[in-house]
Amino acid sequence: MAKNKEAKNLDTSTEEKIIQAASKVFTQKGYVATRTRDIAEESGINLALLNYYFRSKEKLFQLIMAEKLQLLFSVILPIVNNDDLTLEEKMETLVENYINLLVDNPDLPLFVLGEIKANPEGFKERLQVRKLLQNSSFIRQLRERRPDVEPLQFITSLLGMTLFPFIAKQILFADEKTFKIQMEKRKALIGRWAKMMLET
Amino acid sequence: MAKNKEAKNLDTSTEEKIIQAASKVFTQKGYVATRTRDIAEESGINLALLNYYFRSKEKLFQLIMAEKLQLLFSVILPIVNNDDLTLEEKMETLVENYINLLVDNPDLPLFVLGEIKANPEGFKERLQVRKLLQNSSFIRQLRERRPDVEPLQFITSLLGMTLFPFIAKQILFADEKTFKIQMEKRKALIGRWAKMMLET
DNA sequence: AAATATTTTAATCAAATGATTAAAACACAT
DNA sequence: ATGTGTTTTAATCATTTGATTAAAATATTT
Known part of the structure; x- marks a missing residue:
């Protein structure tokens, strides 16, 4: 398991990147106007990762x-x-x-x-x-x-x-x-x- | 042409009903969260009438x-x-x-x-x-x-x-x-x- | 009343969008 | 190096939604 190794690059971890991007896009455009694809692009990751990490737009x-x-x-x-x-x-x-x-x-x-x-x-x-x-x-x-x-x-x-x-x-x-x-x-x-x- | 007869029921004309409904729904939910179907329902008319009267959601x-x-x-x-x-x-x-x-x-x-x-x-x-x-x-x-x-x-x-x-x-x-x-x-x-x- | 114009509708289309899946790439312990 | 578990991706689905179309209903003019 790589559970404990997450800490090594917490700042730049994928999860953190998504959160940062979501924070930016959501606060700028609001919930409905935000597309999960916007967040993915802003994070520099693929759309599917959003749902892999956070299950849904709503949860995020x-x-x-x-x-x-x-x-x-x-x-x-x-x-x-x-x-x-x-x-x-x-x-x-x-x-x-x-x-x-x-x-x-x-x-x-x-x-x-x-x-x-x-x-x-x-x-x-x-x-x-x-x-x-x-x-x-x-x-x-x-x-x-x-x-x-x-x-x-x-x-x-x-x-x-x-x-x-x-x-x-x-x-x-x-x-x-x-x-x-x-x-x-x-x-x-x-x-x-x-x-x-x-x-x- | 029935151009001049519109005045007879201006308050309850279809066009006016749509405007009233749009005013209500748009101000309540904002542009993106508003569906043209919401406005149609609120107006008591069919969806297609929106585009017939106002061409598009944006124009309305x-x-x-x-x-x-x-x-x-x-x-x-x-x-x-x-x-x-x-x-x-x-x-x-x-x-x-x-x-x-x-x-x-x-x-x-x-x-x-x-x-x-x-x-x-x-x-x-x-x-x-x-x-x-x-x-x-x-x-x-x-x-x-x-x-x-x-x-x-x-x-x-x-x-x-x-x-x-x-x-x-x-x-x-x-x-x-x-x-x-x-x-x-x-x-x-x-x-x-x-x-x-x-x-x- | 017949003909014409206007209004309204049901059905349908195409694009956008949230979500899923199966497979590939990668990291790491042994 | 090999095997195992984790991370990432491309491709695809199903639903929602703005818009269109062709036909039916209604009103107006002649």
């Missing part, structure tokens, strides 16, 4: 999607319940981490939101962002600071300001380079704006 | 997309260059009109943005939102008020706060009813927040 997609959801959650989770951070620090860290993530993965928001809309049932279980936020210290802090403002409304704005430019990039920004520059500046901008929005 | 799609773009533009255009409106009035009207439009057409943003990303070339010509805003009185007023803030950054935030909830609805809000209630409240909220963001 589930793998990639789980990866991407994990990526998005891993930004929120460590922050919203960290009792060592003030409200301001939470907002700043959240925005900065998200923009850092999205500059490297600009297709992520439209991809994930699009797939959720295309198949809401498939995500009902996995996505309890609402429940997750519900009892967070982030929400508690928001309630204390501004008891008159619905926390979810504020969070929606914070996320909207942060994610929306990556969703509407094609429309709003001229080219990739100026976009990245603006996104760097944007970290501080959103931080300031969010604080202003909380003033009485 | 172009028609619907032009309609939707028009819808989105028609909110912005009359406002951003209206010299009778103050900066605050512009922002308030923009937000209110957009939320009104989106409550009735919640699929619009994700649909349009998704299709633009799927085929950027096809929109390069038609979408000069940037140029359109560039010389608007809206931008001029923003520059006067806050010369230190890039206007596009502010507009991105305004649009993000307004559009994002409709894009992330599935994730952030529990059910359709509470969502609509929150969106009504949101008009005033964004208005207030936008003004706060402009304070020095």
